[in-house]
Amino acid sequence: MAETDYRITRRTVLEGGAATCLLLASGLPVGAQDAGATITAERVTTPISKIPMTLRINATEQALELDPRTTLLDALRNHLGLTGSKKGCDHGQCGACTVLVNGRRINSCVSLAAQHEGDEITTIEGLADGDQLHPVQAAFVAHDGFQCGYCTPGQICSAVGMLEEVRAGWPSHASTDVATGPAALSDAEIRERMSGNICRCAAYSNIVAAIRDAAEEV
Amino acid sequence: MQPFTYERAGSVRAAAAAVAAKPEAKFISGGTNLLDLMKLEIERPTHLVDISRLPLDRIEETPEGGLRIGAQVRNSDLAADLRVRSRYPVLSQALLAGASGQIRNKASTAGNLLQRTRCPYFYDRNMPCNKREPGSGCAALEGFNRMHAVLGASEACIAVHPSDLAVAMAALDAEVETSLPEGTTRTIPIVDLHRLPASTPHVETTLGHGEMITAVTLPPPPSGRQLYRKVRDRASYAFALVSVAAVVEKNGVRIRRARIAMGGVAPKPWRTLEAEYVLAGAEAADPAFSEAAESALAGAVGRGSNDFKIPLAKRTIRQTLAAAVEDA
Ligand SMILES: Cc1cc2nc3c(=O)[nH]c(=O)nc-3n(C[C@H](O)[C@H](O)[C@H](O)COP(=O)(O)OP(=O)(O)OC[C@H]3O[C@@H](n4cnc5c(N)ncnc54)[C@H](O)[C@@H]3O)c2cc1C
Ligand code: SF4
């Protein structure tokens, strides 16, 4: 599937029904494919040797052979069927692709899969404990912290990582004094710390409420 | 993205040699800027040398009483370090005013200093851009140049350097340590790391091919109050229109010494010695702040949509100085 990822161009998509079928057959959202494919046009000649790698995702080792260009996000979505992490912008701007790497939140779209061998990667699929939702997940449900839900996996993973940062005493731009750090997790602190997660539906007030609630539990 | 081969470097020496061996090779650290640009094929390396696992992620005390920050120290770790927060708060403030929690968790100290401009025409491959394609022209000169430089620019390029960290580092007189492919090292004052565009805006730094940043050192903390003020279009997660890093030491009612660097206004972190000269020995009050602001922007040239940056930068300097002397 890696080859198709890189060889479909916007032009072929626009021109040919066959290419479109291929695109749909790859099981990827058309928008996401297109975003990645617009620029990678016209280069089908160079054979790329794949890199064997083992990624540890949600406590399971996954052996993969990937084109070096594969981002962590594409590895999750296109090669491991973990489509919970979303592709919003693919450029580090929206936070929809947020996952936890060694407990820290990062944007998986601006990271190469190959850079993450040996890391402990947790996606939205790995947060719940069986049927027991993670407290942050439960709080988003309880507070209706979404509308369409596209940004939600990223919001939740980001919030889980963020609450860990607060527990470690990290200051933020909203903290009055960086030397002392956050006095309390005020709404202003939550908003500042979550500013890397954009919600197109603007469910922000409920997202803040959910995180405020979850902060007391986790 | 164009095809590339990938290797994970085992040592600084090996990393520098691996990049030096191939003209189109590049270091990759957090990847937050490089991969963004590679996806758009603005950057087209044929080989990537991954330096993100090299053991350059420590912050150590120097014998002189300063700090040595490894090139791989993440922006979030640097901002949260207790020594940085108490002794160099301007650095924490600048970092926390930049990017997002997720980006800061990946972004490295060296990668932040070497990030490229956010000029929209640099990002748009359909437009002329001397930085992306030397000799093609500069679409920003007559275009939408609201974000662009008013100081240090040239007729070839008016892009600004987007780093907040670099501005604070400039006010703190930081030095950049590098390792060259031959195995030698050198030290570069932070203000000499970036070059002005002149007629070659695509040459952005004074580093050679394969020269790797290994650390940034800070001299002992300056006495006085440190402040970073960033003015932007949104309250969070936006690049600076104007930013000011100030370190102000008072002596009674007078200023003993002030150091001022500006961001968002020039192709590199902009240290303004003229303003510092005005402030040294002056009474810590607005006549001196205004005079300092005027002298800092004396050579400024607006290009139309960014004219507003000149008065905005002056006001930001005055306001930052006023806040800094309050309890300095
Ligand atoms: C949405 C968004 C918003 C942002 N907002 C801000 C902001 O407000 N303020 C701000 O300051 N920044 C901002 N950034 C930029 C961010 O800080 C940089 O992308 C980041 O610091 C780059 O670090 P990195 O380790 O990921 O670098 P990489 O992307 O890995 O590398 C960047 C460049 O540095 C070179 N390089 C890396 N390490 C070394 C080394 N040791 N020696 C020699 N060369 C090296 C690479 O070859 C590459 O050319 C933003 C980024 C995004 C995506
Ligand atoms: S300002 Fe510089 S980066 Fe922007 S279009 Fe002009 S040459 Fe390119």
Ligand code: FES
């Ligand atoms: S998809 Fe990664 S930040 Fe938008």
Ligand code: FES
């Ligand atoms: S819920 Fe729709 S984007 Fe956030």
